[in-house]
Amino acid sequence: MTTADHAAPGRPPRAELPPAYLPGDVESRRYAEWVKAGYFTAEAGRDAPAFTIMIPPPNVTGSLHIGHALDHTLIDALVRRRRMQGYNALWLPGTDHAGIATQNVVERELAREGLSRHDLGREAFVDRVWQWKAEYGGKILGQMRRLGDSVDWTRERFTMDEGLSRAVQTIFKRLFDDGLIYRADRIINWCPRCMTALSDIEVDHSDDEGELVSIRYGDGDASVVVATTRVETMLGDTAVAVHPDDPRYTRLAGTTVELPLTGRRIPVVADPHVDPEFGTGAVKVTPAHDPDDFEIGRRHDLPSLTVMDERGVVTAPGPFQGLDRFEARPAVLAALREEGRVVAEIRPYVHAVGHCDRCGTTVEPRLSLQWFVKVEPLAKAAGDAVRDGRVRIYPAQLAARYFDWVDDMHDWCISRQLWWGHRIPVWYGPGGQVRCTGPDEDPPGEGWTQDPDVLDTWFSSALWPFSTLGWPDDTPDLRTFYPTSVLVTGYDILFFWVARMMLFGLYAMSAAGPEESVPFRQVALHGLVRDAFGKKMSKSRGNTVDPLDWIDRFGADATRFTLARGASPGGDVALSEEWVAGARNFCNKLWNATRFALLNEADSAAGLDADDRAALSVPDRWILSRLAAVTAEADALFEEFEFAKLSDALYHFAWDEFCDWYLELAKATLNGQDAAAARRTRRVLGHVLDELLRLIHPVMPFVTEELWTALTGGESVMVAPWPQVRPQDADPAAEAEVESLMRLVTGVRRFRADQGLRPSQRVPAVFDGLAGSPLATHEPSIRALLRLTEPAGEFAPNASVQAEGITVRLDTSSGIDVAAERRRLTKELATARADADTSARKLASPSFVAKAPAAVVAKSRDRLAAAEAEIARLEERLAALAGS
RNA sequence: GGGCGAUUGGCUCAGCGGGAGAGCGCCUCGUUCACACCGAGGAGGUCACUGGUUCGAUCCCAGUAUCGCCCACCA
DSSP states (O other), X not given: OOOOTTOOTTSOOOOOOOSSOOHHHXXXXXXXXXXXXXXXXXXXXXXXXEEEEEOOOOBTTOOOOHHHHHHXXXXXXXXXXXXXXXXXXXXXXXXXXXXXXXXXXXXXXXXXXXXXXXXXXXXXXXXXXXXXXXXXXXXXXXXXXXXXXXXXXXXXEETTSHHHHHHHHHHHHHHHHTTOEEEEEEEEEEETTTTEEEOGXXXXXXXXXXXXXXXXXXOGGGOEEEEESOGGXXXXXXXXXXXXXXXXXXXXXXXXXXXXXXXXXXXXXXXXXXXXXXXXXXXXXXXXXXXXXXXXXXXXXXXXXXXXXXTSBBOSSSTTTTOBHHHHHHHHHHHHHHTTOEEEEEEEEEEEEEEETXXXXXXXXXXXXXXXXXXXXXXXXHHHHHHTTSSEEESGGGHHHHHHHHTTOOOEEOEESOSSSOBOOEEEEGGGEEEEOOTTSOOOOTTXXXXXXXXXXXXXXXXXXXXXXXXXXXXXXXXXXXXXEEEEEEGGGIIIIIHHHHHHHHHHTGGGOTTTOSSEEEEEEEOOEEOTTSOBOXXXXXXXXXXXHHHHHHOHHHHHHHHHHHOOTTOOEEOOHHHHHHHHHHHHHHHHHHHHHHHTTOOSSSOOOHHHHTTOOHHHHHHHHHHXXXXXXXXHHHHTXXXXXXXXXXXXXXXXXXXIIXXXXXXXXXXXXXXXXXXXXXXXXXXXXXXXXXXXXXXXXXXXXXXXXXXXXXXXXXXXXOOOOOGGGOOHHHHHHXXXXXXXXXXXXXXXXXXXXXXXXXXXXXXXXXXXXXXXXGHHHHHHHHTEEOOOSOOOOOEEEEETTEEEEEOOSSOOOHHHHHHHHHHHHHHHHHHHHHHHHHHHOHHHHHHSOHHHHHHHHHHHHHHHHHHHHHHHHHHHHHHO
């Protein structure tokens, strides 16, 4: 900022502002200043209430996309407001190691060198990933600066940091010792491409087209027909199951049938799980490759026969060995056909098929030995914390989805057959011993080997609210900033992340007591970003928006405002370039309003002197009243995470009320003869703009900083106090008077437009009935707004218009367009008659008068009276028009 | 298969028991000394359909249709 040495004594120095806002100039400079000043840095133990938000840690592989931009805009707005309110505000940044995603990225890089991770070996591969992370990881952190994120860079964390790894080991051991982590053979979701187990929620189901094939097992009377969509799994069948009460199969239950192609005989078992209504009422049982069948197998003590390996390749000895599962399917089918085993027709069949959410590969249910978290007790506590209000979900509606999940959660498979991640701290020793080591224990010595698997990446994310603050140690940060205040994230990771933070936060921090162990007190969920037509953004659709591109072209503030303006709780956000252009225009509007204020020596430093208050003009009282209202509204909307309404309220106050009306009304005083009045208005103007810029700052930090410092000469709007609502400014009389003035001005403008008078054309006019009216004092403003001059010399009014009980008689020189006037009056008459009709009809109904609230009836009476008066007036005018 | 939600001007959405709102788009006028990234005026909707409750329904209830989302181990 340049210091203007010509500033008047006692006034803050002022910068010259260019005629339009150029964001590129301002943003990087301001961000650097903020960081340098230490505004983003929170202080443990400071004597102020803490306000904490943890960033939803983006993948280290990630770069800033529009979804992050939305999330960060909302978080930053919350944090900036709290900081201005004097809270010890912390927004902690960091990244997630993102197990599969990152491993995939580095593996792809290796593949370009013709290598696989196995060529390097585990240790070298993990080194390579760290190397990659050092070089390319955290790109997104740099991009966050462009958005203006006020994160505390001194507290940046990574989920594989030493400290966070200690947290992972600590909680693993604690859960292990409490019997809440166990290892078992289970059917899990297996991705044959990523070659790892997945948890249930890492599987996306889609309705895929397949075939339902009916196959006859056994021969003649001792045969049974089963149906399957995965023909190749029949190689691993170890039974056929029927319902115990199904009369068709009572004689078969307990016998055996021959399994085609294998020469094996398998039992027919009776199991109540089988639905007799579905298909033939008989089902093939493949315990090693189907979760249902696994359960049936357990109940009947059936063997589990694994017939495919980790890649989905058939391992069962025979002609199909070595075929991929999707090659084996038609091959097995052909062989069955040849034996005449396929019965009836093969039906096209649409059914839900699971896909790996990382790579899209069809998931293969697979029997394997994995680690699980026993979630039932944890989930119970997680559900209760929301049920009893210790944690509140916004919008409340989404709490139902949360309950559905935590109240019926399956055990969580946490082991992954990857190399990149937190290694499971369990060792296997001589004689089948198993030992779980804590973070401060040495690994067991000779003869022990560590479990090769790593943990699900969400395991460490689940600890984020406290692992980032130093847990398990009792650190000043942990004491100051936990529980965190708000979790802001998209509803799409409610289960992945939010629910699991609840599970682990309540467990790990239980010693703090029920109120203080929650990971966050509020959860503010937003939606997904969509295009202008409400369609999902996707690269294939070509409708994606790159926030960095928008920041370059429209500015960070415009990008942020566009996102905030679309964000209602839980709602998706539709975006298009027209909208961000509109937001850019809004920045420019504020810019020019401030330029106007500076040109007119608006005075924000003097404050509103109590002695002056009584002398304030009506427009001054009006804008102060409106400011008080909009400040209260902004506070309420912030508390409810209603960012769309908040942005809208500020936009309309700033543009419609402040710029379009107040500044125009203020011009008369500022340019008027009364120096004292002008001084008062300069103070009100400075004060209102000062507070308006503060109110907008959380959403649009850069432009408001530039303008506020120029206006006030203050250090930074970031550390300026958040505006207080002053109830004493509420002034219904002033509001009513200005509203009346607006109606008068608008009415006359409509007349002028209808008459084809150019907006800039000055027209001599006199007012009848203004003298006695409350609007009398506003005559100079009204004349200025309407371009009406005092008659000078000859004045021959040839037209008149009425509004607010005032008649304006004008000398249009060119005369009046009678047809246009008649059209306007006729239209207004029709409206008035319709209004009178409606009111009259209502009032004619005895039940309405008897049962409706008195205020409603009175309102209808008033409307009827007003409409009738209007009709009389318009008829009279039309008659006069006809006579002329 | 289960659950949830939506259906309001051309588009995206607010409103949710007392006479329909916004932004953008559209039409007309305008070089007014903060801003053409602007100003002024205007057009445009039987609030999906059918019943019900009510003095009164866009708003509450039921059903229908269409669309969307989440969950799901019927081969």
